[in-house]
Amino acid sequence: MTRILVTGANGFIGRHVLPLLCAAGFDVHAVCTRESTFPPEVSPHVADLLSCEQQRAVLREVRPSHLLHLAWHVPPGEFWTAMENVAWLRASLRLLENFGAAGGKRWVAAGTCAEYDWSTQGYWKETDPLGPSTLYGACKSSTQLTAIQMGRALHVDVAWGRIFSPYGPGEPEGRLIPSVICALMGERLARCTEGLQVRDFMFVEDVARAFELLVSGTFTGLVNIASGMTASVREVVTEIGRQMGRPELIAFGAIPTRTFEPPRLTANVERLRSLGFQPKYTIEQGLARTIEWWASNRRLEARSTPSDERI
């Protein structure tokens, strides 16, 4: 049984990838900075990965041959400029070094479309030049550039999946799709930009499937993790309004577009397809699952909150 250690296991992508790794027959170990609930077949570990000593301790304990590194500092909005990501760049390279020293063989990590030069064409393949315009993108690019060369020196296979625009159950509430769904569920106005930005939206279970594929395979190097299905923010938000039956609550143009966000952020997905990947969800299907999740989540919250007001 192949043993894998997953970092960021309680994060947005991590939560979806764990069951897939279990189903694929991995002996799955999850590491987080605090105690978290995982599926019963996952072995949980608590460690602060920003500490080299704690990295070494968890690697000594688990001795994984595979590592899926998803942990990073990504609070909605602030992560673009957060200095914490410089610490994560340092910690990620340390982790690879410690993993290699502990006998690790295959290291797969999450990159981002923010590694590309957003002032260019808006549609990127993996061989296009790096040109991050944010600290977040620079930290991810730097981790990747160095990790790929380190892999050669350490005899560790390194694969790097560049995530574009994931969405789905568990996405942090401050981000676009959850904020629109929650507004409409609460019968509040969903204040949006004009929504002309075009993105490659990928349902999080498809993102997780792509990472499971990367971990299980032998591919090394860079690959875009994207669906190949593009839509404008306006189209996606309109579809949410339609599915939730509250189109009148959507206010396009109510907030300005963030200046550093490019009009198009789309991916050439040939490389991912060549690895045998096909997305399972259309945008409509993914949104339906996401709305359903928020609705049941909200019902759970309502049940668990004592409502003294009505007494």
Next chain:
Amino acid sequence: MTRILVTGANGFIGRHVLPLLCAAGFDVHAVCTRESTFPPEVSPHVADLLSCEQQRAVLREVRPSHLLHLAWHVPPGEFWTAMENVAWLRASLRLLENFGAAGGKRWVAAGTCAEYDWSTQGYWKETDPLGPSTLYGACKSSTQLTAIQMGRALHVDVAWGRIFSPYGPGEPEGRLIPSVICALMGERLARCTEGLQVRDFMFVEDVARAFELLVSGTFTGLVNIASGMTASVREVVTEIGRQMGRPELIAFGAIPTRTFEPPRLTANVERLRSLGFQPKYTIEQGLARTIEWWASNRRLEARSTPSDERI
């Protein structure tokens, strides 16, 4: 008086830049991992820059507004793949962070032509894509990518000088030009490759002058540190043989060309020229100064070595 801290101050470039900074009116502080001899107007400090605590201590003590970061792991030959450079990448970003936190304003650091994609044209300008093919080049590229974005977050001006092929007094003996000079001085055969590689050779005092210019100015971003004067290794080695009067000791083709070294490594120098820089030395003049230095160095060594054999 502007206070500057110079790292790698006892290195090949560092030794040449210190007197220029003093002459330009800086209050010069030099930091090294061991006690070193410096010009009397330089304030020496000993610290291990791979330690965050020691970085902070020296920054607290010096409180520099300017920092020239030249320290790195560069033993001839082995530096291309040395894992120590991953530690220097981490330490360099820490240094910038600590420098910003200590009130620093301007950070200038040494990059390398190995940041460019050597599989391409052989002549690079600063806007060309990154494409390091070595761990050394990846670590330098990563430091640069992240440092430039960190500079914005920390309100520190960051300038990055990409060094091409420096040579001159103090160059480590294992490298091309010193090894040929030393062989000829010792009346031994200088075993060379075919020498068809073309490089932008720059005399180290000119390299130092370019860094003094960068430190003193307000330019931020990337700039090639190169002379604009190119020659093949064969031309340079032939000139050494001519100047030393021992052309017959040079054996071209005696050793194979290192496979990862590209045939051309030359620089567009428009950006450096636009900052007001002109090299002072032709290749012939630079080689003459270098041969002279090795000769006097060798005489000093001979004088300080007791020669019992002749008694």
